[in-house]
Amino acid sequence: MKNFAQLIKTLDSTNKTTTKVQALANYFSVATDKDKVWTIAILSHRRPPRPVNTTLLRKWASELANIPLWLFEESYHIVGDLAETIALVVPATKSSTEKTLTQFLEEMIALKKKTDEQKKAYLFENWKILDYYERFVFTKLITGGFRIGVSQKLMTRALAKSTAIDQDILAYKLMGNWNPDKITFQQLILEENESDYLSKPYPFYLAYPIENEIANLGDINLWSAEHKWDGIRSQTIIRNNELFIWSRGEELVTDKYPEFQALVDTIPNGTVIDAEILPFPNGQIGTFNDLQSRIGRKTISKNLLQKVPVILKAYDLLEWKGEDIRNRPFSYRRDLLEKVVKSAALNVLQLSKTMYCNSWEEVAKEREQSREVHSEGLMLKRKDSPYLVGRKKGDWWKWKVDPLTIDGVLTYAMRGHGRRSNLFTDYTFALWKENEKGEKELVTFAKAYSGLTDAEFRKIDNWIKKNTLERFGPVRSVTPHHVFEIAFEGIALSSRHKSGVATRFPRILRWRKDKSIHEANSISDLKQMII
Amino acid sequence: MKTPLLEFTSKGIYCSIAKVYLDPWKPVDKAIISHGHADHSRWGHKAYITHHRNVPIILHRLGEINVSGKEWGETFFINNVKFSLHPAGHIIGSSQIRVEHKGEVWVFTGDYKVQDDGISTPYEPIKCNTFITECTFGLPAFKWVAQKEVFENINRWWSENKSEGKTSILFGYSLGKAQRLLKYLETDIGKIYTHGAIENMTQVLRPLIDFPKTTLITRDTKKEELLGNIVLAPPSAHGSTWIRKMVPYVTASASGWMTFRGARRRRAIDKGFVLSDHCDWQGLLNSIEATGAEKIICTHGYTEIFSRYLQEQGYDARTEETQYEGELNELNPTSKEEVEA
Structure with a gap:
């Protein structure tokens, strides 16, 4: 545990990628195999299920700290991280432990089945024997989510450095379902094991936004254009008469989309398709907002299946007849894909159509039409490109439509988390609306917490602290005064939102210091943007 | 009433x-x-x-x-x-x-x-x-720890930076924190350089308190002579061109706010010492x-x-x-x- 806590501390205290890779590589070269597997699991979001819920954690931590629960909650809002708050408020010790990371995680797995009294005793015992940073890491292991700026890519890089195995191969080995409690480092990283590969997805190839003038991409005939769909990027695997659907977040979502079971009967084994899961209400592609109702659901009711059916928009073929064809040119994979989709002849499996354009001007025109078909813009892919691993520049580009924008008034603010802890950076914005009496009032329409510089955030934070009207726990209402231009990708009617409208990816485009609140937009301006 | x-x-x-x-x-x-x-x-x-x-x-x-x-x-x-x-x-x-x-x-x-x-x-x-x-x-x-422990950590940090051939830059208010830091820096490790705001205030206080020797950084100070030594600077100097000229350097802040991980990361400071x-x-x-x-x-x-x-x-x-x-x-x-x- 000491080594692991030290690793986390080092990773957390530097912004430099090289230092992080070096710290990880050093750790991988000294840690035991078992600890290594757990470290890989934790840094790739495969921690064991949370053994104690956060309500109990808060309650017990405030009890050990001898403070009322409300005071613990207030402290948490300011510190901005639950594990950090707990580590800070419980009595300080300087002792340390020889227990390994693996021991702790095995204890945590066992803990899940124990009684509340046993859980409490376990937490108290460990909070009392660990020093501050170990206590923080220990609690973080329970609450989950180490957001310390270590991407899976970075971890894979470090692992490649210490094992001398190629990064792309490692990325593939780490995909899919594996249980850190059962698998050894040998099995996970070092061995070749065919049977494990049944459900294993390929690492997704991701595109960067286009940087330069579109014409700089060169000869149009070398490129293929299609819509960039706004659903869930997924990989559909058919092997050994079984269907596996993976989301981009490496979550197995097969059970959430029963519509796709039909694929097993019509598509041959040894096929892997890269496709977008899209909502298809009333026989048309819907908005991401439609899909929202399907996402978090564990059980899918018949009613919901009828209301928001889904389809797969297929755009690439990664495996065919059991052969990995990612290194073949895109045009080859694409031709095969068209045949597969055609012969499957299923309503739920549609092709993402290639656009036939003779010039970049025509491509640009197509892009302008994107919103009408509920796409986010275009994807441009070189016809001779292989299917790469991770986010790479050059062969694939995304060319999104320009965002929609509207001027909203800042009405509420909340403190941020992580590096924004204790700073008001999470904002709520409102637009004007006329009420029954014909008076104009501000109605909340979106929350946003990105898009400003650190300096701007500090200025607004300062202003918020001086212009607070009311406090509601962590949230403060502020004097309506500042106007911000808010950008968003999509828009749809929504009964779940006070304004009646849901916006997609709202973020702050700029601070409109030149505008007074009376010059901000209205809800009806917003509704006019809905197609 | x-x-x-x-x-x-x-x-x-x-x-x-x-x-x-x-x-x-x-x-x-x-x-x-x-x-x-x-x-x-x-x-x-x-x-x-x-x-x-x-x-x-x-x-x-x-x-x-x-x-x-x-x-x-x-x-x-x-x-x-x-x-x-x-x-x-x-x-x-x-x-x-x-x-x-x-x-x-x-x-x-x-x-x-x-x-x-x-x-x-x-x-x-x-x-x-x-x-x-x-x-x-x-x-x-x-919760503060005894200052003795904090200063041991600060001096150890300075020594480590020195062994890597880097300049240590330590941020603290020009009135109060800077003198408290100055008082306990180990002069065996190296020389202590100061930003003008801190130097001026320290000069005012020297008749009252015995402080280690300091050297004011001027336009003529060569960055090579700073290597391995420590610079006391006010927090506002962070990110300024004045600092950027001192590469290679490592920064630290001594403040009660350094209790929060987020506070240090937000300011992009390499190291935080909790001292208030x-x-x-x-x-x-x-x-x-x-x-x-x-x-x-x-x-x-x-x-x-x-x-x-x-x-x-x-x-x-x-x-x-x-x-x-x-x-x-x-x-x-x-x-x-x-x-x-």
Whole structure:
């Protein structure tokens, strides 16, 4: 545990990628195999299920700290991280432990089945024997989510450095379902094991936004254009008469989309398709907002299946007849894909159509039409490109439509988390609306917490602290005064939102210091943007 | 209802019987000043009364002013109100202000800490009926460790940077924190360089305290001569061109806010040392108890939270708006350091 806590501390205290890779590589070269597997699991979001819920954690931590629960909650809002708050408020010790990371995680797995009294005793015992940073890491292991700026890519890089195995191969080995409690480092990283590969997805190839003038991409005939769909990027695997659907977040979502079971009967084994899961209400592609109702659901009711059916928009073929064809040119994979989709002849499996354009001007025109078909813009892919691993520049580009924008008034603010802890950076914005009496009032329409510089955030934070009207726990209402231009990708009617409208990816485009609140937009301006 | 001995007005904390203000934020005729930080000692009053160790500080900061210095515990009467100054332990020359009239005693802390830093006269609890306290760090998340341990860590950090051939840059307020850091840096490790704001303030304080030798960084200072040595700089210098010329360097900040991981990461500082000139949570609670006061007024910091907790503990506690910088300070670019620099 000491080594692991030290690793986390080092990773957390530097912004430099090289230092992080070096710290990880050093750790991988000294840690035991078992600890290594757990470290890989934790840094790739495969921690064991949370053994104690956060309500109990808060309650017990405030009890050990001898403070009322409300005071613990207030402290948490300011510190901005639950594990950090707990580590800070419980009595300080300087002792340390020889227990390994693996021991702790095995204890945590066992803990899940124990009684509340046993859980409490376990937490108290460990909070009392660990020093501050170990206590923080220990609690973080329970609450989950180490957001310390270590991407899976970075971890894979470090692992490649210490094992001398190629990064792309490692990325593939780490995909899919594996249980850190059962698998050894040998099995996970070092061995070749065919049977494990049944459900294993390929690492997704991701595109960067286009940087330069579109014409700089060169000869149009070398490129293929299609819509960039706004659903869930997924990989559909058919092997050994079984269907596996993976989301981009490496979550197995097969059970959430029963519509796709039909694929097993019509598509041959040894096929892997890269496709977008899209909502298809009333026989048309819907908005991401439609899909929202399907996402978090564990059980899918018949009613919901009828209301928001889904389809797969297929755009690439990664495996065919059991052969990995990612290194073949895109045009080859694409031709095969068209045949597969055609012969499957299923309503739920549609092709993402290639656009036939003779010039970049025509491509640009197509892009302008994107919103009408509920796409986010275009994807441009070189016809001779292989299917790469991770986010790479050059062969694939995304060319999104320009965002929609509207001027909203800042009405509420909340403190941020992580590096924004204790700073008001999470904002709520409102637009004007006329009420029954014909008076104009501000109605909340979106929350946003990105898009400003650190300096701007500090200025607004300062202003918020001086212009607070009311406090509601962590949230403060502020004097309506500042106007911000808010950008968003999509828009749809929504009964779940006070304004009646849901916006997609709202973020702050700029601070409109030149505008007074009376010059901000209205809800009806917003509704006019809905197609 | 009779007028309270001290009132919170738009100009500052006011004693109407004596017609005198404590740490006012608008120009007044007569002001008693707790300490030299900019939010407590402002420009423009006709007469200043403060501890004599604070006199050179505010003369340096405010220029030609009419100021008289007092000893610790020396009593002086203004219109039958009895005043005296008592050590607050915050920075050199920082005082609590005791106000007594007809047997009723109020104490205003200004800023204070209970830990003895070895350069500020140590804090003394004063018995009173009403205690006006700051609570900059009035949350149970704040717990200070002994400064000896912090300075061991700071000196170790400096040594490690030196062995890697890098310049160490340590941020702290030019008044107070910088001198506290300076006092305990190990001069065996290397030379101590200073930013102008810190050098000037330190020169003012040298007649009062014995400090290690410092070298002012000037336009002629070569960056090669800084390698392996330490630079004391105010927080506002972070990210400036003045700093960028010193590569290769490593930065650290010494502040109570460094308790939070987010605070250090946000400012992109390499290392954070938790070292504060304010009370931590337990320090606040202990000192309040030691005053025996039944009424507590919280002026700046996490006032709402802290006074609610005190109420639950049976105190008659409330908050008052002031213009002292609690929640805003240290993390904020518009705080006192930039006003000073």
